[in-house]
Amino acid sequence: MVLRILLTLLILTYSPGSLSIPQCSKIGKDTVRCDSLKSFNGSSKTLIISNCEDLSRSDEIVEFGPWHTVTNVTFDCPIDNFPWEFADMFPNIRYIHFTRCNLTTLAWQSVYTETLKYVDLTHCPIECSCQNQWMRTEIFEKLKEPLSLRKCLPDCDTGRISINDSMIVGNGGENVTIRVDLKDQYINRTIEKPYFEWAYAKVRHNYEEVISETRADLVITNLTREDMGLIGVKCWHCVNFLTTKVELRVNLPIKVEFVEKTRGDTDFLVVQGYPIENITLAVTRVQSNYTEMNVMDNEQDEVFFSSMIVRPEKRSIFYQRTYRIFTKDIADGDHLSGDLRFEVCTMGNCDAVEKHVSHLGVINGTLDDYFPTASPYKRPIQILVTFIVIIALIITIILCTHYRMEIISLRKRMSLAHDLHSRRASHETEETLLRLEERSSLASDYCNMTLMFIDMGKIQIHELVGKGHFGEVYVGSWEQTGPRSVAVKSIRGIDMETEKEVYRLKKTHFKLKEHVD
Incomplete structure (x- = not known):
């Protein structure tokens, strides 16, 4: 028997053509x-x-x-x-x-x-x-x-899904049929999926759906509170993705319940019903029979017993309001404890729920908008942070001012240097203006140039013809060239070093001339 089992295993293992x-x-x-x-x-x-x-x-x-x-x-x-x-x-x-x-x-x-x-x-x-x-x-x-x-532009009919009334209002216990018309190309296949789905629903509804090629109906019997909400419609047999939605509202009195600590350490007060407007909330301490009542706003917090906060949730729907119940971080007295009765009234009908409170949740840092006064242990930190910010701003302003003055000074120096190197004479005196570097050249440079030094007594100066950067220009007559044949420039403000340089140049020139003669 054992041998037969081993042979069977060998055949299965080593048989050719076996599939992996x-x-x-x-x-x-x-x-x-x-x-x-x-x-x-x-x-x-x-x-x-x-x-x-x-x-x-x-x-x-x-x-x-x-x-x-x-x-x-x-x-x-x-x-x-x-x-x-x-x-x-x-x-x-x-x-x-x-x-x-x-x-x-x-x-x-x-x-x-x-x-x-x-x-x-x-x-x-x-x-x-x-x-x-x-x-x-x-x-x-x-x-x-x-x-x-990406460049496809076919001439296609996008289809249509329509409903006669996007909001249906009924009463509890009634029967309601929601009809949706469909117009599109259709696939040749049956898909077993619900055409109608309630938003936020965790389980599929058990109502009858009547589906044809051009219409989808939802038959709801005996309307209840659970049927109220937003219903989405999707055409599963359409080629195009076609959807729509309808609101189903049921005239029912409000219902109040507590949802305990579903997020962090906060309780929720949930109010359901339709219509649901002008809500008032009365909170009673059962032991002392002391009651405080406030009209609930859709956006503002309400305070009860100077320490309990009731805050409306921003995301609300037409048949439900949700409020967060918690305690101030630093209450004006002891935290609430004992039995509390929450009574909610709206549009002439009321409902109440009792809750034993030993310690409501505390939300740190979320009440600053409603309570501007900071807690005592936060004040030194806030003062220190404010002082550091002010000092930092002062230092930043000083540094910016200093750097700005440095930049302005540098720009002035650069502008002055640029002016000294790039100035030009006027059109009338362009040919007679001496450049600054020519005035400050050494005598050795002039020795190699053929410059004539003229005795001032042999020149007759006439009228002024122009002004340059360093002096005036006049028309002159020289006996060697004739009347009104030269231009004479008078140099103003010449420094002592330049004047000495000109004198040495003149003296050297005459010595060279005597040696040549």
Whole structure:
């Protein structure tokens, strides 16, 4: 018997043509790579598929899943057919990636979930057709549009979904039917998903839905408080992504209840009903029968017994108001304790709830808008911070002023230097103006130049013809060149060193002339 079992195992192990079993390998903390979709067991958040052959055989994966933990799926293989049941298999999918994609058409029903955030279709040769125009709707704005659709402008009917009344008001116990008209191209497939869904609902409704190609009806019997709310409508058999919404309001008296410590250390007072306006809240200390009452505002806090704060939540809906109940950080007396009775009245009807209070939650740092006075232990810190900020501002102003003066001084020096080097004579005296560097040149430089030194007694000066930077220019007559043949420049403000240099130059010139003669 044992020998027969061993032979059977050997035959199964070494028989030629035996098929390999698809496997998955873990490549990261929450990432797994699988040979095929069917080999995945739902143990990771991120799934990478290496073989896409079984995706075309939809009958083999109908019973696959659902895997609620998976949020990211990457198809690392050529994919020709995308499974219709993909969104059912991964109801919490957020990211879908295609690395080697051959898809030309993709239906929104196969990828849409409430959690979907991103679909990468850039590598897919999606056709420019009406079946793919849903990719351009606002709800899919984070879908990475394929290149083939960026310049696609087909003449398509975008479809229409309409409802006669977007707000339906009924009474408790009545029957209500919500009718929605549909006009679009339709897919040849039945999708077993609810067309009507309540917002914020945790479970699916159990009312009858009557669906036809051009209409969707929701039949509600015996209206109750739980039926009140916002209802979303979605056409699952339409080619385009068509949605609408309707408000269902039920005339019911208000109901008050406490939701204890659902966020941090804060209690919530929840008021439900319709209509719900002009709310008044009366809080009574049961032991002393002492009551304080305030009209509740939709935005402002209300104070009871100088220490208890009732703050309205900003996000409210037409049939519900929510208030946070907590204690001031530093109360004017002891914290509230004992039994309290909360009575809420609106539009002529009231409801009350009692709660034993031993220590209400304290929210630090959230009451500054309502109570501007800071607590005593915060004052020294605030004074120190204010003093440091003032000192820092003073130092910053001083440094900025100092640097500004330095920059202004530097600019003045640069401007003066630029003026000294770039000034030009006027048009009338341009040819007679001596440059500054020529005045300050050494005598050795003049020795190599053929400059004539003229005795002033041999020149007759006439009228003024112009003014330059260093003096005036006159017309003169010289006996060697004739009348009115020279220009004479008188230099004003010449320094002593330049005058000595000119004298030495003149003396050297005459010595050289005598030597030549």
